Amino acid sequence: MKILNVIDHILDKDSGNVVLSQKKISQSNLEVSKYVEKVIDKFENSEYVELDLSRVPMLEQFWNGREEFQQLTEKFALDYFEAIKANEKIPGGDLLFFNVELDDLGPVIGIAKLDYTKRYIHNVEYDEDVLVNNIIQNNSILPSPGQGVKNMILIDAKKVKIREQQYTGESGKWLMSRDFLEVKAIPSKVSTNVKQIKKSIQKISEKYDDADDFVITSKTQQAIHDSLETDGVIDNDYIADVVFEQKEDAKAEFKDQLSKKAIDPVVTVPNINYFEKKYERQKIKLDNGIEINIPISLLKNRDAIEFETNPDGSNSVVIKNVGSLKNNF
Template identity: 85%
Template structure:
């Protein structure tokens, strides 16, 4: 990755001013280059939604006019500040803009709102010529790249990847896509779709007495993971076949419930790697306090783990063929 342009503008909500940088940060600044790389990497390993660039004229203009990067960032920062200043729950922060060249020589533009956090720092003071080391609160600490950025977007050709947080205060709700970018309808996050899929399956399984909660949950997670891994989507027809097997009435009811919740038969997954990793392990909590974190691929492997029902109705978990044990403290 090569930095082409990078500039930072300050949104000072305390003073009610925008401090516009009059010059870009030097391209050969290794510290800022590392910061931008880590911010992008953290973003791409998180959940985001994907939109067509043509749906957002403001960003389409930004992309097409990126040769005039400085002026575009100034206008964006001023307009953004006007949008957030009325909502008391939105913290001040910096707007970091960057234009980078990727390894395939294509360009990508990023806009990240770096919210301020409060931290205590030391401060060297003098009291009548006597040096005093004091501790003070700094209200303008920027997030480290490892924390991730709550409001950020990447423009990559004709696509936009968007991550955002909703703020709710006395002045109402504020969402960047709706209240600033004027997007009429943002795609539902994949994780929200998955929650609704799980709820529907659990409800229908209870109705048809289709097994215990653990078995149903495991089947559902396995099916979701396999669908993403194989096709890069969540195929709800496939999930219904795996979970409900030959119960056609249950399958039909499941599909009907999803339709009522406006969940498509095939859910697009824009960041496949993130969700493959998210669902590749099943956390099992036992009522005696033991927790087991099992790779989803081993749940059906009886040579690795087996669940046995005892005569008294309790369940034993048998973990097999262990070559070594390690205790992590």
């Protein structure tokens, strides 16, 4: 990664002021370079929505005028502060702007809202010339890059990636994409679509299928994972075929429910690696307190694990062919 510009503006909601940096941070500041790199890496390994750049005129102007990077960041910071200052639920913070060249993506502009958090720190004070080490609360601590950033944008020549948090207060709900960037019809998050897909399958399976909830959930997750791995999308026709098999009425009702919920037959997934990893394992909780974390590839392999129904109606889980045991204490 090559850093071209990093500029940090302070949005001080307590005082009602924006403190604009008049100069970029020095490229020789290795700590800032590491911070930016980790923020980008954390973002790329999280869930975000993706839009064509042309759908966000404010950011398209930012990209096209990036030769005037300093001035653009100042205007953005002032406009952003004006948009959030009346919402009591949105904390103050820094707006971090960076213009970088990534090895795999080329030139990228990033905008990260670094929300302040409260932490206790030590403070050296003097009481009548006597040194006292005190503990005080600092209300302007920036998040560590490992935490991830709740509101962040990455812009390249064609696409915009957005990760954002919704704030709800007395003034209503506020979303950066809708209420500041003025994006029309922001795409649903993939995880939101998956949640709706699972709910629809569970509801329909109760009507058309004799299998228990565990079997249906397992088949659904397996189908989602296989669709992602094979085609890089969530193909709901494929999921219906796997889960409902020959039950054509169930398949038709499933597709009808998704249509009513405005979920496309094929759900585009902007971050394949994140979701493949998310769904590659299934966590099973037994009512006796035991939890099992199983790779999805082994779930139907009876040489590795088998689920049995006992004569008394209880279930047993048999784990087979284990070469060694390791206690991760």
